[in-house]
Amino acid sequence: MTPAQHPQDGDALLTLQDAVLTLDGNSGPVEILHDISLEVRKGETLALVGPSGSGKSSLLMLMGGLEQATAGRITALGQDLTAMGEDALARFRRAHMGVVFQSFHLIPTMTALENVATPLELMGARDAFQRAKAELEAVGLAHRADHLPAQMSGGEQQRVALARALAPRPALILADEPTGNLDQTNGAAVMDLLFSLRDRHGATLVMVTHAPELAARCDRVIALRDGRIQPEDSAQEAAE
Template identity: 70%
Template sequence: MTDPVMRLKDLTLSLDGNAGMVEILKGISFDVMQGETLGLTGASGSGKSSLLMVMGGLERASSGLISALGHDLTPMGEDALARFRRDNMGVVFQSFHLIPTMTALENVALPLELAGEADAFGRAATELEAVGLGDRGNHYPSQMSGGEQQRVALARAVVGRPKILLADEPTGNLDAATGELVMDLLFDLRDRTGATLILVTHASELAARCDRVIQLRDGLVLSDNVAVAAQ
C-alpha cells in the first residue's frame, strides 16, 4: 500500500483570544494519499482554514502529530519548516499575497530564486503562459485585476513543482465567472503537475470536484466521504 502523503494524528490547536484560550482544533486525525484531491468544508469558524495552516506548517499545532512526505513536521523549527514548504509545497491564499513591488514575473520566479534555481525567470515565464498571462509578466499587482492576481498566485504556487498543493478559499475574493476560471486552472495545474491538492472551500460545487470531502464542525471531523462526482 502507498504511504500517505500527509498523516495527521490527534491534532489540536488552541489560540489566545480576548476571552482566553480558544480551542480551534480538537483532535483531528486522517491520512491524505498521493494524488488525492481533498476538500475541507464546514461553516465559518469550523476550523478548516486553521487546519490548512497547520498542514502547511504556517501554524504550529498545540499537540498531536503531523507528517508530510515521510517527514515529521512536529519538531521542526520555523526555518526548517520554511525550507520544507519551499521544496515540497505550494500555497494559494484567498488574498493572493503577491509582493506589490515585484512584477508578475518576479513574483512567480521568487520561490525558485530563493531555492537557488538557475533558470528561475525562464520557468516563471512558462508558468505565466500556462495560466494565460504570458503577456502580463512586466505588470505589477496594482495593474492587474483580482482574477489576474490570483492566476499569478497559482503560477507561483506550482512553479517549483510541489508535491503538495494547498489552497485556502482561492475564489473567495472573486466574482462567480472569474472564480470558475481560476478553479479550472487550479485543477488543470494539479493534473499537469501530479500534485496532491488540499482545498478549503465553502462552495458545494467545488467540493463535488474533489475525490474526497472532509467536513469540519467546531474543530472536529464531522464526516469524511468520497465526493459524489468521484464515485
C-alpha cells in the first residue's frame, strides 16, 4: 500500500467538521455517524473500510449531499453542503460529482447511450450524445450503445454506470461498493477501469469497499467502526 498521505493546508477538496448523522429508527433516533472530521485532498484516492454497519456508505452519502448532516459542517469545492437545500444539492452534484452505486441504477427504458447522455443533457450540453458515445468507447461498450440495461451483463451495466458518472467530468467520484454485485473477474476489470478513468480525468476518488486489495490501491485508507473513524494503524491493518 502507498504510505498514508495527508491533505495540506488549502489542498482539501472536501472537508467534514464534527459531522453527525442521526436517523429515525423503530425505537427512536439512532446516531449513525459520530463527530466525523476528515479532509479529502484534491486528486487523491481514498478508501473507506470497516465491517458491515460501521457507517461507510452513510459517510459516503454525507459527502455527496445525499444525506443531510444532523450536526457539523461539510464543505466541498469551497461550498457549504450543509447550508444547501435538496434542489441546490442536486445541481451541485450534477456539476461536480459522479456517483457510482453497487446496484448500477441505470434507467431501464433507456439505451446505454441515452443513460450516459442523460446527465450531460441535464447540464445543458449541446454535444451530450457525442460525449456519451466517446465515454462508452472509453469503457469498451461502443457496440452496446443501442442496448437496454436488461440486454447487458452485470459487468457491462456497471461499465455504463461508470461512463455515466464520469461523462460530466466531475471533480469528485464517489463509489459505493462498485464491484459488490459482480463476480471476481468482472469486478477486477471494473476496478481497473475506474482507476484508469480517474487518472484520465484527474478526479478525486472516494470508494467504499470490503476488499483489501482494492483499498490497498488507494493513497489513503480510513477505517470506520460503530460510526467512528478508527486510529490510522487500524486502517493500515484493514488494507493489508
